[in-house]
Amino acid sequence: MDRFEDFSSMSTEERQEWTAQAAGLSPEQRELLRQGGGLPLEVADSMIDNVIGTYALPIGVVRGMVVNGKEYLVPMVCEEPWVVSCAEKGADLAAQCGGFHATYTGSIMISQIQITQVTSPHVACLKILEHKREILELANQADPVLVSLGGGAFDVEAKPLDTEVGSMVITQLLVNTKDAMGANAVNTMAEKVAPLLAQITGGKAYLRILSNLAVHRLARVRVSVSREVLGGSAVVDGVLAAHAFAWNDPFRACTSNKGTMNGASPVACATGNDIRALEAGAHAYASRSGVYRPITCWERTASGDLEGMIELPMAVGIVGGTTRTHPMAGLLLRMMHVESAAELGMVIAATGLAENLWTLRTLATGGLQAEFVPSLERRQET
Numbered sequence: 001m002d003r004f005e006d007f008s009s010m011s012t013e014e015r016q017e018w019t020a021q022a023a024g025l026s027p028e029q030r031e032l033l034r035q036g037g038g039l040p041l042e043v044a045d046s047m048i049d050n051v052i053g054t055y056a057l058p059i060g061v062v063r064g065m066v067v068n069g070k071e072y073l074v075p076m077v078c079e080e081p082w083v084v085s086c087a088e089k090g091a092d093l094a095a096q097c098g099g100f101h102a103t104y105t106g107s108i109m110i111s112q113i114q115i116t117q118v119t120s121p122h123v124a125c126l127k128i129l130e131h132k133r134e135i136l137e138l139a140n141q142a143d144p145v146l147v148s149l150g151g152g153a154f155d156v157e158a159k160p161l162d163t164e165v166g167s168m169v170i171t172q173l174l175v176n177t178k179d180a181m182g183a184n185a186v187n188t189m190a191e192k193v194a195p196l197l198a199q200i201t202g203g204k205a206y207l208r209i210l211s212n213l214a215v216h217r218l219a220r221v222r223v224s225v226s227r228e229v230l231g232g233s234a235v236v237d238g239v240l241a242a243h244a245f246a247w248n249d250p251f252r253a254c255t256s257n258k259g260t261m262n263g264a265s266p267v268a269c270a271t272g273n274d275i276r277a278l279e280a281g282a283h284a285y286a287s288r289s290g291v292y293r294p295i296t297c298w299e300r301t302a303s304g305d306l307e308g309m310i311e312l313p314m315a316v317g318i319v320g321g322t323t324r325t326h327p328m329a330g331l332l333l334r335m336m337h338v339e340s341a342a343e344l345g346m347v348i349a350a351t352g353l354a355e356n357l358w359t360l361r362t363l364a365t366g367g368l369q370a371e372f373v374p375s376l377e378r379r380q381e382t
Helices: 012-023 027-035 041-047 083-095 121-130 132-140 144-148 183-201 233-248 250-270 275-286 327-336 341-364 368-381
Strands: 059-067 070-077 101-104 108-116 152-163 166-176 204-211 218-225 296-300 306-313
Touching: 012 027, 012 059, 012 070, 012 327, 027 327, 059 083, 059 341, 070 083, 070 250, 070 327, 070 341, 083 218, 083 250, 083 341, 101 341, 108 183, 121 132, 121 152, 121 166, 121 183, 132 144, 132 152, 132 166, 132 183, 166 183, 183 204, 218 341, 233 250, 233 296, 233 306, 233 341, 250 275, 250 327, 250 341, 275 306, 296 341, 306 341, 327 341
Parallel strands: none
Antiparallel strands: 059 070, 101 218, 108 166, 108 204, 152 166, 218 306, 296 306
């Protein structure tokens, strides 16, 4: 079967069988997929408070996602009708032109400790840096397993803040979390070193928490699509006009970024990652210049083709958390055949760029409703 044969003409069972074969699933994994991967109540009860039941959402799959020369099956968990189709069609355009090219800056998280009641905040920052080795040694005592895997806290930053409630000092631990998202590890480290920082500065420690603005954990993806594959020079013009609209208007930028995250967030959800953290980081990063901008960028090449890129904080993991406790999240992660958090992050970002690519193409040539509503109505009638 050609990888782009229309799934909508197949039954759900046929799609499951095709996916199981393509992903190389075991008989046990195929059965879990067939049953819908329901979350047992006892597992749900261990995940959050006050559990009264579970809630199911559809799982779709994007075929033919090519990132750095490797082809992926990408699972997406979402409720919006045309999200999966947009991602797959964008991935198809990219694959025809060599696919997506991606890099990852590393699995570095920021842990912040707030110290208040500091009389000389600039001097206090210097004192903190003078105790860098001691602070790092204490922080790494909080997670010896992470350190044994080559991760752990490796640097200390300190900055003064002049606020409406007085001066304070913010200490930031930079922590290599390896293949984990790392929230628990960096929070524990912050709590471990807070008393020492208060002692060094003579201040009072309050907040001890990670930052979801993961500026040291960026996925960068680019793609080049020929104007012939895209549909002609007029379509390139339309995509660039749509991007210019978003770049110069925050109302449109917000919707553009929501559409891009339509691609990224469902993959994070499918693999058991924290979509609230991902979304918060994306929108904060979109405002880093002081003006809210799109998280993607589109340009015309000298030969008239379309080039685009995305740069996105990507705090995701493939070990621990929901990826360990939720049976379907574990299955969908294995289905992707990713070997590291970095690889997963690059695929998630590429899916966001694919989503944005096809969405802008559609908006520039007629609109989402005109393209997708008729097929949705046919499915619902069937």
